[in-house]
Amino acid sequence: MFQDRDGNIWFGTEQDGVVRYDGGKLDYFTPVEGFSGTSVRGMVQDAVGNMWFATRGGVSRFDGRGFANYTTKDGLADDQVWCVLLDKSGRLWFGTEGGVSRFDGRAFATFPLPAADLSGAPNVNRSPKLINAIIEDRAGNIWFGSNGNGVFRYDGRTLSHLTTKDGLPDDFIQSMIEDRDGNLWFGTRFGGLCKFDPSVSRKPGKSAFITYTKEDGLTRELIWTLYEDGSGIIWIATAYAGLCSFDGASFTSYQQHEGLGNPSVHSVMEDAAGQLWVGTADGVYRFDGKRFFNWTKKNALAG
Template sequence: MLRWFPHAPLVPLLLLFLAACGPSEPSPREGGVARRADESAPGTDSAEQISRYIRCIFQDRDGVLWFGTTTDGVVRYDGRSLEYFNASNGFGSDWVNAIAQDIMGDIWFATRDGAVRYDGNMFVRYTTKDGLASDHIWSLLVDRNGEVWFGTYEGVTRSDGGTFSPFPLPAADLSAHPYHEDAALVNAIVQDRSGAIWFATKGGAYRYTGTTLTRFSKSDGLCDDFVNTLLEDRDGRMWFGTQFGGLCSYDGNTFTAFTHTAWDGENIGTLYQDANGTLWIGERANGLCNYDTRDLRCFDATDGEGIRVVFCMLEDDQGRLWVGTGAGLYRYEGGQFVNMTKAQLL
């Protein structure tokens, strides 16, 4: 069901120059993906889907699409065929959280079982034995200098291609949230246009300029310390999707809370901006909205069983918007979400 809402202003929050501590997303101890028990669509025929849970989507330099899943490893799609790589055929894991490509063209995969690098011919897996802080990697970034950053359940590890080294971040203080675990979990890593690297954690957001590490928290105007996801928009604003405080942005000076007359989103798990500048906002288990700086349009399970639980989005080089959900793969076409089953892709 498409819901359209007229424009409503954003509410500015004051930026203060202090720091504090706080929380983030659900514990992965119950199987890894931070999801609620109802974050799936029971009516979906899983056998028709390329996989049930599409955790991440990536397009490489050759135009090939890669779909990271939570049960079937990674799926490679060249527009003609689907090829599966998982624990049973040399990939080393069935669970993929993030994908990126380095300056040499190698593709990196963040998995529950370490980092996997693919050079076009073979997969190589790296684990704590090689220097990773944890084998369970949740987020991944290749920066402009070619350095690879891994956000794990035990903090951040960076690699220059030859060695792995720790990048210390303070663990979150979760004393106010005893039901949450993994205080050192890094949910997301992005690099902004200035070259600074941002980390989303359960203890706020961190910005690293190459020389200085700065923490932003609720005391500074951040909408919540439990930061799930990050996005820099094309105007240079940094957006923060949080667990308990909804959505806010930062222009370099001031934090601004996203508010709307019809918006009551709290637990934001997905952020994406398409080529038209439209901001897509996924709330955990409560559907997906898009915002074009004036109008807010929201979608739910009536628009597609998987739209209630959106994990990721990607606009490919042909302008097609792919959506990874808790009930398979979708594509946004003509204002509608189309479930892209195996039959439709092949």
């Protein structure tokens, strides 16, 4: 989910392309309208207002009138695209099944990262170059969350690497965010939630990593998405265990009892009005601060 500069909310679906909601009507974009695929995994808006989508069929750009699509034929590392980042310089970064592609507005270039050794890994996605998440921190460093090879940090000149050997609880990284205090948070596939304090990492004898698991109140250690809202609450979307929030001291769990109809949560977004939207395996929910309400086509058109 993404809210653009005009206030439209975009919903990426698993099988039906992307949907745009302008507050009064829903617009559907599928391959029939020129969209590159049916499954959407990420989206951003660039400086001139173009929307960019990471899909299972490559990259799609929407300029408000039509779509331009990019695949391996155009230099993309792989057509299975998992995430997208627009950095402060206006460059686009795409995490794909075959590694990272960077787009400077003219051409795609492969950004080389070491492949993971998955020979002893659990039975998950076996793509050793897959990148699940890319973010930029306040200092301009680009972070890459990998499939079995931990986290990479690129400062514009050199590449550094963090794995379980350095304190990560798991090398399979699903999601990353930087919070308002400059801490990095990693949502993993097998190791729960991890907080990384870059300032502590420079102090000898102190660990920069804090890991949170079910023992700390997390409902499950397989995390799909992380999101920080305007009040500093960290939201943790889990696979088949609902939604959690973390206020810095304790976790709160949200399940069917709170109105969340499906326990598999894939995305979280706060809109410009402070309304929290949650994407699940059976549709979209809105949160009023206490309970979740299913947001359907019927009540969308009703406003």
